[in-house]
Amino acid sequence: MTPLSITQAQMTRDPDQPDDNRPTLAEVARIAGVSEITASRALRGGTHVARATLERVQTAARAINYMPNRLAGTLAGGASRQVAVVLPSLSNSVFSDVLHGLETRLEQAGHHPILGVSNYDPLREERLVSDLLSWRPAGLVLAPAVSTAETRRLLAGSGVPIVEIMDVDPAPIDTTVGLSQRAAGRAMAHYLLGRGYRRLAYAGHDISTDPRALSRLQGLQDGLAEAEVTLAATVLLPGPSSVPLGRDAVGQLLQDCPVGAGHDRLVVCFSNDDMAVGGMFHALSAGLDVPGDLALAGFNGLAIGQALPLPLTTIASRRVEIGELAGAALLARVAGKPVEKVQDVGFRLVIGATT
Amino acid sequence: MTPLSITQAQMTRDPDQPDDNRPTLAEVARIAGVSEITASRALRGGTHVARATLERVQTAARAINYMPNRLAGTLAGGASRQVAVVLPSLSNSVFSDVLHGLETRLEQAGHHPILGVSNYDPLREERLVSDLLSWRPAGLVLAPAVSTAETRRLLAGSGVPIVEIMDVDPAPIDTTVGLSQRAAGRAMAHYLLGRGYRRLAYAGHDISTDPRALSRLQGLQDGLAEAEVTLAATVLLPGPSSVPLGRDAVGQLLQDCPVGAGHDRLVVCFSNDDMAVGGMFHALSAGLDVPGDLALAGFNGLAIGQALPLPLTTIASRRVEIGELAGAALLARVAGKPVEKVQDVGFRLVIGATT
DNA sequence: GCAAATCATGACAGCGCTGTCAATTATGTT
DNA sequence: AACATAATTGACAGCGCTGTCATGATTTGC
Structure with missing residues (x-):
């Protein structure tokens, strides 16, 4: 697999695999005979990389089952691609519907929800918000319980987009999607x-x-x-x-x-x-x-x-749609696009036979 | 706030806050007049730290609203505290129940689920497993759809505990919790x-x-x-x-x-x-x-x-319990404790009035 | 009272990756 | 053919934190 032409890159430190033998980008780069940064560029997007190099790197990566470490990537400056989601409950299908819509939309963009369920407990909600923000997510979606002042402070000071969902009446901390x-x-x-x-x-x-x-x-x-x-x-x-x-x-x-x-x-x-x-x-x-x-x-x-x-x-209520729109709003904010502060998806009176 | 006695630590590089002004451990340490590593120890557990130092560090942390960066912590060698969860659906309340039980158990241990929903699509499941594993979670819980060989390879080679849930009949990759x-x-x-x-x-x-x-x-x-x-x-x-x-x-x-x-x-x-x-x-x-x-x-x-x-x-079926047990099994595995390969929680025939 | 143990703290290196900027090479222009 | 422009690649530093080992301070044992 290793190319025959010996280059300088191949001579540099051989990362001795400790107990955890997961291959690293350095190894991919060494096998492909390029620098780490070139390998990095090749493995995402492939912009600013010659086609031949691109393929060589991809082949090398596949050969050793390379799997990127997103912790490292995010820490080094990449965008997070994790979205914190705090819901008050999962026993009610309302929130599984919202979560479903949200997850669908996030997944399309390669993002994933980190989930917290507060059980309508304000203190638990506060702890969840704090815990989840410490993962430095790209944003946070919250169906608020009765939130504490500390929770709102954490959210406002988090520096990431916040999307509150379900009710558009309370003044939004950042952005809100729901109905009145x-x-x-x-x-x-x-x-x-x-x-x-x-x-x-x-x-x-x-x-x-x-x-x-x-x-x-x-x-x-x-x-x-x-x-x-x-x-x-x-x-x-x-x-x-x-x-x-x-x-x-x-x-x-x-x-x-x-x-x-x-x-x-x-x-x-x-x-x-x-x-x-x-x-x-x-x-x-x-x-x-x-x-x-x-x-x-x-x-x-x-x-x-x-x-x-x-x-x-x-x-x-349009629950799945609220989830999808919340995801879309968050992704738009992450991409720096402007988003309406309040998105009211409305509701529909369903006249059945019970009245 | 800064103590008057000037120590060496206080003179070291002043981390100029860029655009992102989130306080770092270095700043907490500087304010408390201790080294980073001491601050680190004080902020978790507090073992091997004198009581006075502990309080000084905690005060400093609170003063600047320090919030740890778990990405960095995990990358540097800490245990992950994120658990990948891949479910086939959220529209069926079965899986929200399981997720509920799982989230509850994980949260007790300060862990959080990163969620993926496959919609019963094997390829989507494969991509989710791959994506979520790249966050280097502490483990993975999976309610399998019809899994691909590649999915099983990814799981087996992940190096983290895997808990498959819902059905105990198929041979487990690692550990399984469910019923027949x-x-x-x-x-x-x-x-x-x-x-x-x-x-x-x-x-x-x-x-x-x-x-x-x-x-x-x-x-x-x-x-x-x-x-x-x-x-x-x-x-x-x-x-x-x-x-x-x-x-x-x-x-x-x-x-x-x-x-x-x-x-x-x-x-x-x-x-x-x-x-x-x-x-x-x-x-x-x-x-x-x-x-x-x-x-x-x-x-x-x-x-x-x-x-x-x-x-x-x-x-x-005991869905919430399956979630809880799956969480418990995963946490036990993470802690290095032995866990039964197969946990059959059984089922109960409910004789109603419709037969 | 002095060696041996314990406790508290810090220096160092590095986790795996990416942004920035500079250097090199290939391509296009008249 | 000589120069400008673009495409490709790499060196460097560092994200924020923690494991390991070493050091000095303090206590204990007999």
């Missing part, structure tokens, strides 16, 4: 009022740590207030949202809010679709007439809600 | 046969790229073959599994397999719970008697299946 959670809640209120409902209840999970669910509820209340309507009842159950929790929540709610003959029809707004699907299951089990006795409205537009025998009325 | 997909399929066959079913059908997504769904189907067929029963019909729809797809699959299946009065009762086995829930929704919409006319069996034991008005018969 508050407007979404309001839109639901308007729709339900327009539909003639005047008796509304709310069933949610522990929204004290979930700022977006809280914003939606506030938007809902705002919208109702405009018509001087208030929520007839509210049930908040501890723990993260889930189908079973929604089922329980409705069960509990109906103890205070009787439905059926002799009662005004009731519509329950849920903190999200998972909860609403649970509510639907309760209604099915209890033999309630939906939407005659009990109407249901969710939020997110998950596939499951639309596959129900009665498609769920909900507000569809 | 084949045995799970077989267990379902035995249960259904024992329950008296003799007319069975299968409804699945595109399982040609999903080795585990394929193994379960094979296990199912193995189990049926023992009683000389064969599948009466099979419907495979293109695309990834989803609730709507399951609904469609059953609709299509019933065109060939009539059910109801005058027909033997039929049980449909689905490639997973998502599909089965879709099937259930179809049955509800079509007014079919479940399980009288049509029985349904899923796989995975997702919460959604259990929250249905009729809880789904399924086989519960």
Whole structure:
């Protein structure tokens, strides 16, 4: 494999492989009979390298199964190609969807997410942001929990592009991609009022740590207030949202809010679709007439809600797209291109058969 | 802030901050009046450092908002604390559950996943493995798609611990955590046969790229073959599994397999719970008697299946636990502790009301 | 009280790679 | 053919940190 013509480069120090025998760029260069820097240039892009040299280096690299060490490359001045991603949860499919879109977009550009999950814990979020930034990522994508001041300080002082996702209402630290959670809640209120409902209840999970669910509820209340309507009842159950929790929540709610003959029809707004699907299951089990006795409205537009025998009325968010756009925004920022501070992807009211 | 006593260390080169003004360890050391290496030791663990020095260094670090550069640390010989994770999908909640468990366990040890999603594409998986390994992670966790020989070569030659997850049947490259997909399929066959079913059908997504769904189907067929029963019909729809797809699959299946009065009762086995829930929704919409006319069996034991008005018969896999155990196994390997080659977490037949 | 052990600290080198700038060679122009 | 321009290559230094070994300071044992 080694070319016969002995050059100076081939005589320089022979990197004795220690215990870790991974080949280095120096070895590739030696075999190809070029300097390290030329090998480096050949292996990326190949600009400013003669075609013959390029091929010689590539052949050498392949021959010894060379794999670049990106730690070294990044430390030496290359762009990082890692993107820190901090999410509040993975049990809710909302964030796996976002992550999916984000990963797809990043991968197209050869970037990879380093992931942190805060479980809606502000201190954990803070630690994650700090930990992940210490890897000197190209940027950071954050679906904020209730962030601490220290978290915001870390982000603002990080010197890398920050993309906050999901809610466009809070003032962005840098850039934001999402929808107006508050407007979404309001839109639901308007729709339900327009539909003639005047008796509304709310069933949610522990929204004290979930700022977006809280914003939606506030938007809902705002919208109702405009018509001087208030929520007839509210049930908040501890723990993260889930189908079973929604089922329980409705069960509990109906103890205070009787439905059926002799009662005004009731519509329950849920903190999200998972909860609403649970509510639907309760209604099915209890033999309630939906939407005659009990109407249901969710939020997110998950596939499951639309596959129900009665498609769920909900507000569809564009989660995968938010992930993709967040990735695109980050990559654009990294490339020095200008990016809109706020990208509102909007939402869509999905009128199902449950209202 | 700077101590008044001028020491030699303070006179050495003043690192002029370029455009990137992030403080370095050298600056912390200078302010604390110690050498870099002492500052380094003080900032991690604090072993072999006098208490007074330790506090001085920590104070200095805090004063200038020092944040370590882990790229440099890892390159210089520290352990990586990044773990490559390659999954075939994120649209299925199975893998978000696994990722959740994994991330939780890793985070406890200050490690973070770098994520890649292959979409069940072998070549993409190969590229991801290669890309992620170039970050010199402490280890790699893989839920394999149909892996290429090159992928296996990369993994075997990586020199870091590899944990394959989800299926314990294939021979592990290094270590594996999961369950026997084949045995799970077989267990379902035995249960259904024992329950008296003799007319069975299968409804699945595109399982040609999903080795585990394929193994379960094979296990199912193995189990049926023992009683000389064969599948009466099979419907495979293109695309990834989803609730709507399951609904469609059953609709299509019933065109060939009539059910109801005058027909033997039929049980449909689905490639997973998502599909089965879709099937259930179809049955509800079509007014079919479940399980009288049509029985349904899923796989995975997702919460959604259990929250249905009729809880789904399924086989519960321990996904979060698999993630946690995979993380634990990896961390143990990194720490040089011995780890079982194969960890079979088993599965649990969940007898619902749909069979 | 003095050798032997322990503790605290630092000098040095280097992890593997890339940016900058300079040197060399090939190509084009009239 | 002589010069200007471009293409190709390399030397050098250093990114920020940590392992190893050596040194001086301090304590312990009998």
